[in-house]
Amino acid sequence: MTVENTLELEHLEHPDHDVVVAGGGPVGLMLACELRLGGARVAVLERRTDIDPTLKAGGINQTTAEALYRRGLLPRAAEAQERRLAEYREALAALGGGRLTVPPKFAGHFAGIPLSAELLDAADPAFDGAGPAGEVGAVLQQDVERILGERAEELGVDVRRGVELTGFDAGADAVEAYTSAGRLRTGWLVGCDGGRSLVRKHAGFAFPGTDPEITGRQAVAEMTGTEGLRYGWNRTEHGTYAFGPMPGRFLTVEFDGPPADREAPVTREELEESLRRVSGADVRIQAVHSATRFTDNARQADRYRAGRVLLAGDAAHVHSPFGGQGLNLGIGDAMNLGWKLAAVVRGEAPDALLDTYTAERHPLGAWVLRWTRAQIALMRTDPHAGALREIVAELMETVTATTFLVKKISGVWHRYDLPGPGHPLTGRSAPDLALADGTRLADHLHGGRGLLLDLAGDAAVTDPARGYAARVDTRTVPAASPEETAALLVRPDGVVAWATDEPADAKGLEEALSTWFGAAA
Known part of the structure; x- marks a missing residue:
């Protein structure tokens, strides 16, 4: 044990935590913050004593920016972005400019073929409703980890640096975790411990995929x-x-x-x-x-839950870094899992709610593996790959192809297949609506609770939510400008669970409330 992380062994042997998270990188810290917001008692075990300075992800996509925004952390991310750009400009000035210039608005690349921001159709409906989150992207992984570490401390998360998970025994009612500093007894264990995850291996998750060639x-x-x-x-x-x-x-x-x-x-x-x-x-x-x-080792766990053991981030899926999906995919895992596991811990939702974690996130993980494999195929040096690359490069010189690829990279295309009446918003990230009282939709999600937003002032919509006051915030406020949507129910992770365009139409709302927030009080 390090001097700055001295822990009483007696305390470690007699803990009182609902969840132990193995791994204190961005994914583990994001998950811990979500669990704490949901009322769970959580400990994070991280073998490192400080943030890994090794060069990693150089930016975040829109879904990650939205996650930070919805928890009130976007100003910190924007500050980190500005600091990074200032350092970049300073470095260029010291070099006298040369051939390197401040890059244009980030558009990304596919298999190393640049995407021109000038060809992006910013008017595409998929980009609507991002709000301030759409202006933040150039944030280093280390800055994301620092921001989440600060937030975890503010929330009172028990982050134990210099402590490593060495093994565990998972039972029907609890998990006995063995660490480099003693034992921990916990209700649930989540592996956020990277691509060579001890949690995944010890729990026996299958990890099929393709072998590396680069x-x-x-x-x-x-x-x-x-x-x-x-x-x-x-x-x-x-x-x-x-x-x-x-x-x-x-x-x-x-x-x-x-x-x-x-x-x-x-x-x-x-x-x-x-x-x-x-x-x-x-x-x-x-x-x-x-x-x-x-x-480019590309593998994915066959499922993300085995009893009281779950996986998130690189512990659940590994792939090459091309397209910058790794960090963002892991943050999405944490946002999806955190509020669900916290609800189960509080006894407000059945264990079955956790099955929706794999159902919703596993297809996205599988897509990322396909996305990165396709890029490897186009980067190969053989003549066949070269011929295909030329065709793809020509397609990428069109507005349609550039817009399609940027939508994929940014994550704005993500949608979960949720039950209930088919509304265009259901299963999608909630639009950041500007409201007549000067707030925006994201301002009402900082506490990590559900949100029923009534834009039309209809009691028929708000009445079914009365029994959920402890889990769902209800806000009756019109939009700042005319909106087709009359009301929407937003899950804690920012996903629309139910919506209607018709005033006084609450069809399907009670079912959505009970599905995602348990039985009414």
Whole structure:
């Protein structure tokens, strides 16, 4: 045990927690915050004593920005974004500008083929209703983890750094967890412990998928000879490399199979040799500030729950980082699971509610695996892949294709297949409606509770929710501008569970309330 994380062994052996979360990265912390908002007593076990500074995800998509927004954390994310952009501008100024410039509004890439923001149809209905969340995206993974760590502390989450889960025994009524600092008895255990998850392996989850065929390397380094590198994404006969947008940042992809030793340190020599091989440039690396190695191993747990043990984030699904889906997919898992598990812990919902976690999130995880595999296929160096890549690149020069791909990358296309009357909003992320009282819909979700928003002032809509006052906030307020929707029920994760366009039409509302919030009081 470290000095700053000294824990009384007696306390560890006699805990009083409803949920133990293994892993204190962004996904584990997000889940812990959601559980705490829902009234659960939760402990987070994280073997690291501080945030991992290794180069990781460089941005968040709209679904993650919405998650932070709905919990009142968007201003912190916006501040982190501005700080990052300021550092970038400062670095460019120190270099005298050169060939690197401040990038345009982020549009992303597919298999290293850039997506032009100028071809994006921003008027597409899928992009409607994002509100302020639509303006935040350039937030580093470390900043997301820092923000969530601060929030966890504010909520009173028991985060135990320097403590590692070493094993567990799961029974019908509880889980006995063994840690590097003693034992913990808990009602539920959630594995947010990464792609090599101990929780997943020990619980016996099947983890089918495809084996890796690449070795990828990403780094920020001090280099000479960069005049021979082309800015952005580049495919060569030896692989793919990317240079920028931050000065000194590069990535290489080689189709020579996975690394012999994933645990071996990434050396300066390894990075230099890879960049020289792929790019053909006479690059020399003097110093490495951050480096990581990755593959395209793509696997997904067959289910996300086994009794009192659940999985989220990379513990449930692994894939290559192309398209930036990993962090965002994990945050979505945490948002979906947190309020449901908290409701079960409080006794306000049956265990069956947890079955909807796998039902809703597993298809999205499977899609991400397909999405990343498709990109690997287009990045291969053989002539067949090259011919297909040329066709896809031509398609991506159209507004239709660019808009389609950006909708996928941003997550705005996500929709759950929920029961009830078929309304266009049901199962989708709630639009961030501006309301006549000066608030927005997201302002009413900070507490992690359900929301029944009555825009037409109809007692027929609000009356069925009277028995749910402890779980669902009811707000009767018109929209700031005319809306087709008369009322909508929003789950704590921001997903619309029920909606109607007809004033005084509450058909299906009682069923939606009981489905997602249990029996009325």
